Amino acid sequence: MARQIGEVILDLRNISLRFGGVKALSDISFDVREHEIRAIIGPNGAGKSSMLNVINGVYRPQEGEIIFHGEHRRDMNTHAAAAAGIARTFQNIALFKGMSVLDNLMAGRNLKMKSHFIQHALWWGPAKREELENRKKVEEVIDFLEIEHIRKTPVGRLPYGLQKRVELGRALAAEPKMLLLDEPMAGMNVEEKQDMCRFILDVNDQFGTTIVLIEHDMGVVMDISDRVVVLDYGRKIGDGVPDEVKNNPEVISAYLGTQH
């Protein structure tokens, strides 16, 4: 069944972000459509991670506008982003290393759980039911990512590739509408990359989750993404379907250097 790429759900307009005198992003606009896989690429230091940080509210841009699901905002904040259904993973894995895989995923459902903490403390009535319901959802994610065997293992003990997968799991546990993946395949071997690719495509396909990802492996990017935006030194230099971007002279020169 082919996925239906829908309307624009995230629209970033004229985003500029500065750290003191350093311009991390200047005047960047692009949009993300529902159900699509949107890649952000560019050389190191181009501002890709900053862009994700703007989308989920870690950074507040000095200028610009973010429209998510029709809601106009000057900037995001992390809580609002999570509540609106944006989940993410990080370039350098950010997991709760002392906690088990299961607890990490349960933490990912933090916002789905509403009962009062006193009810929780007493393991009473609605709190108990809620914990069990959420546990069921988490088990589904665990099945999906094929990590049943490490469910109770503290995350810090897992090898790198599995940690990356658990991090994806924590993001999925929140049943996000939009998933931001910051270099999900960095440092992986070919086999792990293939697994991760499959998971990303499956998530997109089965749950209809919109995906924004940063990735350096051009083969992967051109293979799985619907549209690609290219950043260089905080500016946007290309935007379009993979073939378009591949043949864009500015993009080629950013990656390979210009002829002098």
Place this chain on the structure above:
Amino acid sequence: MGFFFEVLIGGLLSGIMYSLVALGFVLIYKASGVLNFAQGAMVYFAALAVVGFMEKGAPLWLAIILAFVVMTLFGIATEKFVLRKMVNQPPIALFMATIGLAFFVEGLAPLLFGNSVRPLDLGLVDEPIPAILESFNIVVSRFDLTAAGLAAVLVVVLALFFQYTRVGRALRAVADDHQAALSIGIPLQHIWALVWTVAGFVALVSGLLWGSRNGVQYALTFTALKALPVLILGGFTSVPGAIVGGLIIGASEKLAEIYIPPVMQSVFEGNFGGIEGWFPYVMALLFLLVRPEGLFGEKHIDRV
């Protein structure tokens, strides 16, 4: 044999008092991954607030409630003015901030409530319980027993809270990784304000008990030092660990104080009193060599 048990029970009960102070450390450590250097100062501040309000004419119960309000405001203010600037900073930066906070509180408290040494009467008498004295011929202090009971209740509630609640899981998550916690929508600010308030409450309870035992004075800040060996034994991240650690430290220091000096004296000449002053630290030191994460602490494995 009766005497041995008397020393043991006395030690266990006074150990609970150490556990109480250690508990305050554990709470903050769990939620921010730092040792709160200001915990001793908070104990002092809370106890001083209680006697301060009583001097202004408030009855004990009201003074305690007011002191709790003060500690709550203190917790919220700490989050707002100190911790909020420290999000995503390395733990050492947070630790340094708590040192600054300790000095600030140690200065502020006497400024608000006066600095003379004052007694604090909780209506608990430090006397043997007659029933136990009669049937077992063992002296067990009523005060110690009540303190132990209070501590036990606090510990059970807090342990359940951390292990089984959503907020507890959020707390552990925040301690582990700020950025990741933010990304799943945990409101860091609320969590920190909450945990500092709870730590303030624990400081209040220990301030009340220690203050009523030793008098409310600056030396209360040093109770924090007694909590360190307890934390090393029990593990910095474990609520039950703080309790077991306290019990072990309390019992062993009292037993050492009674039973080691005669042995030492028979071997070497001289006077060997005051062993309980340093014994816990030596134990902690030895313990660090064997099990650095403590009895109940989380074992972190770093990949090289």
